[in-house]
Amino acid sequence: MMNKELEEILPRLIHYYRRGELVPFIGAGMSVRYCTGWQDFVEGLEEAAQPGHPENIRSLISQREAERKQNASDLLKKSKDGVLTEEDLAKSLPSYQPSSSDIIRRADLAVSIIRAEGHSRLVEVVRKCLVKDSKAELPKQTEALSKIYWPLIISTNYDDLLAASCTKAPRILGRSPADCQFVLQSLELNTSPILWAVQGFLGGQHPSQKAIEFDENLNEQIVVGHAQYQKVINLQPHFRRAFAEVYRRRVFLFMGSGLEEDYFLNLFSEISLLYGPGHSPSFALMKQCSEAHKSFLLRHLNVKVIECNHNELPEFLTKFENSIGSNKGAADKRLFQIAGAASKQEYLLNNNSDATLSISFMAMPNDCEEGAIAVSIGKESSEGKGKNKPKHGSQSFSVLKSLQLQQDDWKLLKDTSTASLFQHEKEPRLFGTAARNFEKDTRDLRAIPTAMKQLIDTCLEKGYYELHCGLISAGDKTGQHHPVHSYIQMLRGAKNYFKQGWKKGKVADKPFSIIVHIVDADLQNLLMSGKVKTDELILCDDAKVFVEVKKPEARTETFVMVVDYSMKVSELAKVLGITSGFATWQICITPSPEKSDQDGALVPLKDELDKSCEQIGVIPGSRVSFTTKTSSK
Template sequence: MPQPFEVLSLSEGIDHLRAGYRRGLLVPFVGAGLSAPRMRGWLSLVKALAAEADVKDLKLPENPTDQHLILASERVVWQAKARGLSLGNLMAKCLPGTECDHAATPAATAALASVWWPLVLSTNYDRLFLDAFNAMHHDGKRKHDGDRMVALGRGADDSHTVLQSLNQPYRPLLWALQGFLGQSMHGADLQREIVLGFEQYRRATFENAAFRSSFAELFRSRSFFFVGSGLSEEYFKGLFGESIVRLGVHQHAHCALINESDLALDTPWFLHTRLNIVALTYSDKGGKKYSGFAPCLQELAAALNEPPKGGRRFWVRSSLNESVSVDLEPSAIPPSDSENHWIVGSAGRSGGSRLSSGKLLVSGDVPTSLHGPTVAVSDHEDLHRVEGRNVLYAIARKSTVNGRAGRDLRHIADTTARALSFAATNGAKVVSLMILSASTSKGRWPRVFSLIEMLRGIRQYALGRSDLLPLHVIIHDTAAGRSFDRSIAAWQAIESGKLDPSEVLNCEALRFLVEIHLGAETTRLPMYVAGKKSVAQVAQYLGLDKKWGFEVDPGPTAVETHRRSDFELSLLDAGVVPGSTIRFRKEASKI
């Protein structure tokens, strides 16, 4: 007789989780267990809400089941509404736990937040994970907020933004499925979206077509990893089932982390065969119940935080330049140059000095073996060569109106093209470059946009030379290859397919997103337009006059904004690059 299937442990499934994470498929779906004990569990929360709302009889037995808690929650919500009380205000007051250190982040939260996630789904109302993630990956480290995790709710704008993020580089997102004590990135008050009772859940689900469709698409195209969630909400099971019936089973199963003592006999079979969710267990190893929860998440985080390995190769395709190949690698730049192998490191000027003056500041990712006295490259004020070496320092800056050299996204492509041209003219067959103007601490935009502009610079170099000799270009994502203070956002965009370098290398047109904000309505549409076209031409095509203002995200400099008087700028001069967003807005007085 064949041996029966056994439930997998987290350790046994960790290789599959790692593979899904590398491909951008793994999406944590977090529940109340992740925030414990800083935030109350379900039973404690229902009792606290009842006391605050003066609900006298919850009819709860001594050891209530999930069904008992569902009924009790419904009584609390109904009576609070009948008395004119705000559920959001009640939640803000009652949610924090009373028997814990409120200054400490729970170990499980810290472990999961140590991993860089492009998207996290949450049924929690608190901002504990959001703050822990940003403290780890953003706060105090950036001079922009373009890669700070932000919350989204169930509204149409928010739901569409979640779907938009699946196929292009985007900031990290927390999709708060049951409301949130804070605001959405689009300004909605997510406290108004807080749901607790059965009737609220039902209305939030069945009366919101945008949310239902977006959730179904996400369930179909990603692999959820349920953490700290009991999967007890029937309306979520209904959403899962609806997606499976309408769209079919996704080939990448979802996974649920479950304490082995909570595993009922038929639970793994039901989750797998009916909801496409594979149970992964963990044990407490002699400690009190759930004592093994944080350690197993720490084990997972260690696996997912391993430095990425391997590279990707791409080509610039043209009758003139079939000999230009481009490799992208998550690695340090080589420690030495050679006769045919040139190295290009990133540099700046002290205190924002002019390009031609001030102390040269070399990136910390440039090995000291490549340091040395430099001389300016003739006719290229943004390039300096180490004397006697095939090493260039590229200053991807642009002189501002006051003569200082400021970071400018629009200058990276030109600097890249000039560095390649100079190296190739002087005999280079291989050129290794780090990502320019992409400091993880002083950057003005997400690093992936610096990479995109470097790819445009390679295309510019390749198409601009008629005497092209074979050239192998290697871009090293040094921040992804570090053993500490690693930043993998740019590399993850490549590995997951959200950024297609072939498109940037081989397409003249810019692919960007347009958002038109009119009152409470937002219209979004992708556009493919040649960079020489003006903002005015785009606006005219969309039927927008010059009463509209616009902004470009990310902005090309730290302080630059564009007003209506800038409409005649070309898209490139306005700072639009592949992956940018142009937002058109009309002042309230003009609507």
């Protein structure tokens, strides 16, 4: 049984996969058990460098261990009762665990000794130290990953366990200028699958001894020690630039790597510093990760960590494979557009295939024989004769004119504090929906999902299974909200309605379809260019947002984060390292959920801590800014 975090992140990873943006980045943990782990591998190098005397290279570890025992002895002398022996106290203290940096430095010293005998000797030693148990079964996580088609995989491993396990062996590329150019071309062109071996490649480890074609020069690109890492990062600018381009344009899924190596952290940090955060956070699946390291990776590398054990990873990858394999076997059919409907941009809203949403760039129809038409309107809230009457804008005026109907012949069907629904008395198929904060008499993005639910409910009650509607509460060009924000909230209202299933009316086995008519040129361009991703908005139940942290006399930190709507503002602040001094902090949301003159206004953070992201008006694409009172906005 997978943990909750894995379940929640699965739809978003599938979305990135379907768009060709998800790239696995695999480390030694994906080959462990059959191949040696990183520390065991380095110890093998040390033994090869000084046979019988590897402790000479491990002097750093010996020194730390001696310091630990001395500390134990000092504590024993200070104990009052003297009951504990030095041995007991030494055992009670945790043994020293070498850091990733320590191991890399040890590897560097061992490699420098081995390389004195020639590079061929280094390749020979690495090959010998690489396999731990050639009779062991292939790692289940590697087998599960190999069953999925990946256009690009990045690997720091020297072995061929993954490449030889794939049904169609990938093309193995390294760090040469030609290879880096081919990797960059693959971001735009349809090429054969690629395994980008960024630390060199040996091959020959897979128990089947399956022949894998690769350039033998990749042996020359083996990187082990600190000095070699620095040469790769600093003296191969073509590789650094190619890697930065891939990192900027793709979403990485780290597996089998603790992301603790200084040289890679420096490379990722440089990319983030120069280019800023990418269009999405990357994700790392780790067995264990401290809260401090999680925070570091999120804040500085834009990487979200999800903890999972060795048993969960193969299960997760298998479920991932089943979800993307085909429409019929998909765990979530919302992934797939309707067959043959690419030009119509038609999407499934649930797994039952009985609710669809289509996008049309045409005006709403004059006649709708089997369905309903809905226009966005306002509602008169002032006291007097006109109270609770609809207020019309350009959208409703246009439809009324085309249908040759009067603008005053409406009756109020449903009314709440944030949504009201009207029906035209002379044309029962025509509805008017108002989504507003009626107490303040302002537009409110948070009201739109409620208005959509109200509208769909009414259509089903009256036996309409096709709904044509324009954008709800979008306003005009001078309005505060861009039409894209109304569109996003309409999708959220529709998908949430059908997500858990729904009860049909009198007509059995008849699907429900929503056609959203978009005539705004700006929104049309955003949809056609792919800057607004309808499939992501329908599939993902969380929100991808931009977060800023502004401090006085400090560089503004910017992140792209995925947040749950139920996440408390206090929890979000904690992730960003804001855990105290709330009275000195302010927060603002852009776009502001309400139509007012205070769009993007700073409000005291302490007043918002107990509210959820949904309550403060977060939607996909929101910019959430945290700033101290003394820093500029």
